[in-house]
Amino acid sequence: MQEFVLQAEHLEVLIQVVRSEGFQLMGPVVRNGAITYDEISTASDLPRGWGDEQEKGYYRVSRNDSGAYFAYAVGVGSWKQFLQLPRRKVWEAHKKDDAMDILEVLDEVPARAFLGVRSCDLHAIAIQDRVFAEGQYRNENYARRRQNILLIAVNCTTPAATCFCTVMNTGPKVTTPTDLTMTEVIDHKEHYFVIRSESQRGREILKQLPLSSLEERHSLAEEQALQAAVQKMQEGPRKFDSAGVKELLYRNYDSPVWDQVAERCLSCANCTMACPTCFCSTVEDTTDLTGEHAERWERWDSCFTGDFSYISGGSVRASTRSRYRQWMTHKLATWHDQFDTSGCVGCGRCITWCPVGIDLTEEVQRIQQLDKTL
Amino acid sequence: MIPAIFRVEERNEEFAGTVTLRIRGEAREVPTEFNPGQFNMLYAFGTGEIPISMSGSPADGNGYIHTIRSHGFVSRALADLRVGDAVGVRGPFGRGWPLDQAAGKEVLVIAGGLGMAPLRSLIYRLLSGTPEVSRLRVLYGARRPQEMLFLTELEYWSRRMELILSVDHAEGEWPGHIGVITGPLDKAEIDPDNTIAFLCGPEVMMRFCIQVLTAKALPESAIFLSMERNMKCATGHCGHCQWGPNFICKNGPVFCYEGIRRWFDIRAL
Numbered sequence: 001m002q003e004f005v006l007q008a009e010h011l012e013v014l015i016q017v018v019r020s021e022g023f024q025l026m027g028p029v030v031r032n033g034a035i036t037y038d039e040i041s042t043a044s045d046l047p048r049g050w051g052d053e054q055e056k057g058y059y060r061v062s063r064n065d066s067g068a069y070f071a072y073a074v075g076v077g078s079w080k081q082f083l084q085l086p087r088r089k090v091w092e093a094h095k096k097d098d099a100m101d102i103l104e105v106l107d108e109v110p111a112r113a114f115l116g117v118r119s120c121d122l123h124a125i126a127i128q129d130r131v132f133a134e135g136q137y138r139n140e141n142y143a144r145r146r147q148n149i150l151l152i153a154v155n156c157t158t159p160a161a162t163c164f165c166t167v168m169n170t171g172p173k174v175t176t177p178t179d180l181t182m183t184e185v186i187d188h189k190e191h192y193f194v195i196r197s198e199s200q201r202g203r204e205i206l207k208q209l210p211l212s213s214l215e216e217r218h219s220l221a222e223e224q225a226l227q228a229a230v231q232k233m234q235e236g237p238r239k240f241d242s243a244g245v246k247e248l249l250y251r252n253y254d255s256p257v258w259d260q261v262a263e264r265c266l267s268c269a270n271c272t273m274a275c276p277t278c279f280c281s282t283v284e285d286t287t288d289l290t291g292e293h294a295e296r297w298e299r300w301d302s303c304f305t306g307d308f309s310y311i312s313g314g315s316v317r318a319s320t321r322s323r324y325r326q327w328m329t330h331k332l333a334t335w336h337d338q339f340d341t342s343g344c345v346g347c348g349r350c351i352t353w354c355p356v357g358i359d360l361t362e363e364v365q366r367i368q369q370l371d372k373t374l
Numbered sequence: 375m376i377p378a379i380f381r382v383e384e385r386n387e388e389f390a391g392t393v394t395l396r397i398r399g400e401a402r403e404v405p406t407e408f409n410p411g412q413f414n415m416l417y418a419f420g421t422g423e424i425p426i427s428m429s430g431s432p433a434d435g436n437g438y439i440h441t442i443r444s445h446g447f448v449s450r451a452l453a454d455l456r457v458g459d460a461v462g463v464r465g466p467f468g469r470g471w472p473l474d475q476a477a478g479k480e481v482l483v484i485a486g487g488l489g490m491a492p493l494r495s496l497i498y499r500l501l502s503g504t505p506e507v508s509r510l511r512v513l514y515g516a517r518r519p520q521e522m523l524f525l526t527e528l529e530y531w532s533r534r535m536e537l538i539l540s541v542d543h544a545e546g547e548w549p550g551h552i553g554v555i556t557g558p559l560d561k562a563e564i565d566p567d568n569t570i571a572f573l574c575g576p577e578v579m580m581r582f583c584i585q586v587l588t589a590k591a592l593p594e595s596a597i598f599l600s601m602e603r604n605m606k607c608a609t610g611h612c613g614h615c616q617w618g619p620n621f622i623c624k625n626g627p628v629f630c631y632e633g634i635r636r637w638f639d640i641r642a643l
C-alpha cells in the first residue's frame with residue numbers, strides 16, 4: 001500500500017486521469033434535490049458544499065460552507081443500479097410457423113470507475129458478488145458489469161443520523177479491497193485528501209497525480225475525523241447487538257412486533273428498492289403485434305408485492321405481516337445461512353426512504369426487548 | 375441462461391386441463407439426463423416460463439416428459455401446445471429424490487394430485503432396479519377417479535409394487551378407497567427402522583401424512599418431500615422461491631423433513 005496526500009484543488013487531476021485511462025466515471029451529483037450517482041466529467045459535477053439530512057422518512061440536501069466534496073452520507077439509490085440493472089432485456093425470441101429461436105441479449109459493458117464509494121456500499125457490493133457471481137450459477141450480466149469496476153472509495157466522516165454501519169461492522173472506515181481509498185480532511189485552512197492505493201491499477205493512477213508525502217499531522221487529522229464519525233453513530237439511537245440477531249429472529253417468527261409493524265407498513269416496496277443488497281428480480285415476457293417477436297425483460301422486484309410469492313391458489317405471503325417479516329428476517333437472519341454474511345450493511349437507506357418512517361433498528365430492538373421479557 | 379429449443383413429439387391429455395408432453399431437443403445432442411425429482415423451466419413463446427418437474431423415466435434419454443396442469447397463463451399456453459410446436463427448455467435444476475438412501479429399504483411413495491408427476495420418475499427408476507429396494511408401496515390420492523394421473527400404467531405396475539388408490543369423491547364403481555389419503559396410510563403397517571417415505575402433493579396433504587408417519591415412529595430423517603414456490607430464474611438469483619433460509623430451486627425442491635421441519639411449521643413463510 002502506498003499513501004500520500006492529494007490537495008483538494010488537485011481532485012480534478014485525479015478525475016481526468018481516471019477518465020483518460022478509459023473509464024466512464026460515476027460519482028455523486030446533486031439532482032432533483034437529492035444526492036444521487038451519475039456520470040462525472042469534472043470535479044465541479046461533485047456535490048461540493050452540499051450535505052444531506054436523513055431521518056426516518058425524511059431526506060433533505062442542505063448547503064454547508066465547508067467546501068467539502070464528500071460531506072454527505074449515502075446517496076439516494078445505490079451503486080446496485082449500475083451492476084444489477086433496474087431493467088434489462090434478457091433475450092429476444094422469434095417464431096415463424098413452427099420454428100422458434102432465442103437470442104441472448106449481451107449489451108456493451110462500459111469500463112467504469114465508481115468514485116466516492118462508502119465502506120457500507122463496498123460491503124453491499126461484496127454481498128451482491130456472493131449472490132450473483134460466487135454461487136453455483138453465475139449471473140453473467142452482473143459478473144460482466146462488475147468485473148472491471150475501478151473502485152475509488154471515500155472514507156465516511158459525515159454519517160447521517162440513519163447510519164448504523166458501526167453496528168453491522170461495515171464502516172465507517174474502508175477495510176475491504178478497493179483500488180484507491182481516500183479520506184477528505186478539512187483542517188483549519190487546509191483541504192486535502194489522504195489517498196491510498198490498494199491495487200496495481202490504483203498505483204498506476206497515483207503515479208500520474210501531483211502528490212505530497214503523508215505526514216503525521218495528516219494521519220492524525222484523518223484519524224480524528226474517522227473517530228468523530230464513529231462517535232456520532234455510537235451516541236445515536238441506532239444500536240443493537242447484531243451478533244445474536246440471527247438467532248433472535250429465528251426464535252421470533254411469532255413475535256407480536258410483526259403485527260404492530262404491519263399496521264404501519266404500506267407494503268410499498270420503497271425499502272427494497274433503496275437497499276443496496278436487495279437482489280430480487282422478476283421477468284416480463286411480451287410479444288409484438290405480429291406475434292412473431294417476443295422479448296424477455298428482467299426488472300427489480302420486491303418481496304413486498306402481492307404476486308411475488310404467488311403459486312396456484314394464491315400468494316404464500318398474503319399479509320403485510322408476513323412480507324415485512326420475510327424482508328427483515330431475510331436481511332438480518334436467513335441471509336447468513338444463505339450467503340454466510342448479513343444482508344444488511346447499515347446504510348440506513350430503508351429508514352430514510354420509508355414513507356411512514358419504519359426503522360428496522362427500532363424493530364429489532366423491540367423484538368429484543370420482548371424476547372427478554374418472555 | 376438461454377432456453378434450448380425443444381419440440382413437442384407427443385401430447386396426451388390426461389384429463390381436462392392436464393396434459394403430458396414428450397419433448398425432444400431440436401439439436402439432437404441436447405443431453406436430457408436428469409435425476410427423478412428435478413425440474414425444468416419451460417418457456418411458452420412470449421408468455422413466460424414456469425418450473426415443471428420431469429414425470430418420465432430418467433433412463434429414457436429420448437427427450438423429456440412433463441405433465442402440466444393449466445391453471446395460469448403460462449401453464450395454459452404450455453398445455454395448449456400441439457405436436458410439432460416449439461418450446462424453450464432450461465434445466466435440469468434442483469435436487470431430486472435421494473435414491474442412494476432408498477437402497478435396501480421399504481419405500482413408501484405418497485402422492486397427492488399432480489404430485490404424482492415427479493414421483494412417477496422415481497417409480498420408473500425404482501422399478502428398474504437401481505437402487506434395489508426391498509418393498510415398494512405407492513399411495514396415491516386424487517380428487518376423483520378421472521383426475522388420477524397415469525392410472526393404466528400404475529395398475530399395470532401393481533404386479534411389481536403395492537398400489538393403494540384413494541379419491542375424495544367417486545361416482546359409480548370405484549375399487550379404491552374413498553376419503554383422504556391419511557385413511558389408508560394410517561392402516562399401512564410401517565417398519566420404522568427400515569422405511570423411507572417420499573411425498574409430493576399439496577402442502578396440507580403432506581402435513582397430515584407426515585403426522586401419521588411420525589406417529590408410526592418413522593424418523594424425520596426418513597421422510598422426504600418436494601416443495602413448490604414461485605420461481606422466475608431457477609438459479610438462485612431472483613429471490614422468489616425463498617423459504618426461510620432455503621431456495622427451493624437450488625436447495626430443493628426435494629428436502630429431508632428433518633432439515634426443514636421448523637420452516638414447514640411456519641405459516642406464510
Ligand code: SF4
Pocket residue numbers: 271274275276277278331343344345346347348349350351360
Ligand atoms: S436493510 Fe436498510 S440499512 Fe440495511 S443495507 Fe438495506 S437499506 Fe441499508
Ligand code: SF4
Pocket residue numbers: 264265266267268269270271272304350353354355356357358
Ligand atoms: S417498511 Fe416502509 S418502505 Fe418498506 S414496504 Fe413498508 S412502508 Fe414501504
